[in-house]
Amino acid sequence: MSPFSPIESGPNGYVRTHASAGIGRIEFYHPKSNSLPSAVLQELAATVTAVSQDPAVRVIVLQSGGTGPFCAGASFDELAAxxxxxxxxxxxSGFAGVILAMIRAPQFVISRIHGKAAGGAVGLIAASDFSFAVEKASAKLSELAVGIGPFVVGPVIEKKIGLASFSQMAVDADWRDAAWCERRGLYAKVVPDVAALDAAVDAQAATLAAANPEAMAMLKRVFWTGTESWETLLAERAAMSGTLVLSDFTRNAIAAFKGK
Structure with missing residues (x-):
C-alpha cells in the first residue's frame, strides 16, 4: 500500500514526501499525464534538496502518482504560453534544478518507473543513481519533434547511456521499449508489473538504508565526477531551449501537438 494519501486531481499537481526507516520517498503528480509545469519543477527541486539534507534519510526514492505515464515531460500548456x-x-531551468538537486544529493536516488517516460522525464531518470521500470515503460526524447532539442537533459542522459545512445534518442524521436533502455543503462532493472516493481524498489531501498552512508556519499561523488560545472552548462542549455521555443516552427509544432 502506498504511504501517500490518495490523489487529489487538482489542476496544479503536487509533490509529496514520506520518510520511514531511512527511506525518503518523493512523489510528484500532475493530472495531465504527470507533465511538469514550472511550479511542480521548482517544488520538486526544493523537495529533493530538503529531503537530501535530512540526516535520517539514507536513500531517496523518486516516483510519480497515478497509473498512467511516469512522466510526460514538459507542460505543453506552459510551453505554448x-x-x-x-x-x-x-x-x-526548472529541469536543470531538479537534475542538479538529484546528482548533488549525498544519498543514492532510486527512480520507480511505472509507465512511459517522455522528454524531460528521461533526464530525471538519467539523474537517478539506480532505476527500476516495468516492461511497459517505454521512453523517448520528443523534443526535436516539436522544434526544440533535449538540451538541458542532454548532458545527464549522455553521461548515463553514452553519446551514441543519446544521439539515437535525440535524432529519432520515437519510443524505445524498456528492454532497449535496460541494455543502454537508462534502466538498471526491468520487471514485469507494478507489484514486482514495488517489491524490487522496496528491497533495494531497504538494503541501501542499512548501508554505510559515508561510503554511499563517496560513491555518489565518484558517479557524478565531471559535473562540477553543470550549473553553468545547464543554464546555457536552458537559454538555447528558451530561444527555440519562441520560433514560429516550434510554436506551430506545439499547437499541432496540443490539437491531436
Whole structure:
C-alpha cells in the first residue's frame, strides 16, 4: 500500500514526501499525464534538496502518482504560453534544478518507473543513481519533434547511456521499449508489473538504508565526477531551449501537438 494519501486531481499537481526507516520517498503528480509545469519543477527541486539534507534519510526514492505515464515531460500548456526568451530560459531551468538537486544529493536516488517516460522525464531518470521500470515503460526524447532539442537533459542522459545512445534518442524521436533502455543503462532493472516493481524498489531501498552512508556519499561523488560545472552548462542549455521555443516552427509544432 502506498504511504501517500490518495490523489487529489487538482489542476496544479503536487509533490509529496514520506520518510520511514531511512527511506525518503518523493512523489510528484500532475493530472495531465504527470507533465511538469514550472511550479511542480521548482517544488520538486526544493523537495529533493530538503529531503537530501535530512540526516535520517539514507536513500531517496523518486516516483510519480497515478497509473498512467511516469512522466510526460514538459507542460505543453506552459510551453505554448512562453512569450519571451527569459521566460523560456526560466522554464527550462526548472529541469536543470531538479537534475542538479538529484546528482548533488549525498544519498543514492532510486527512480520507480511505472509507465512511459517522455522528454524531460528521461533526464530525471538519467539523474537517478539506480532505476527500476516495468516492461511497459517505454521512453523517448520528443523534443526535436516539436522544434526544440533535449538540451538541458542532454548532458545527464549522455553521461548515463553514452553519446551514441543519446544521439539515437535525440535524432529519432520515437519510443524505445524498456528492454532497449535496460541494455543502454537508462534502466538498471526491468520487471514485469507494478507489484514486482514495488517489491524490487522496496528491497533495494531497504538494503541501501542499512548501508554505510559515508561510503554511499563517496560513491555518489565518484558517479557524478565531471559535473562540477553543470550549473553553468545547464543554464546555457536552458537559454538555447528558451530561444527555440519562441520560433514560429516550434510554436506551430506545439499547437499541432496540443490539437491531436
Amino acid at each position: 512562453i512569450d519571451h526568451r527569459d521566460q523560456g530560459q526560466q522554464f527550462f
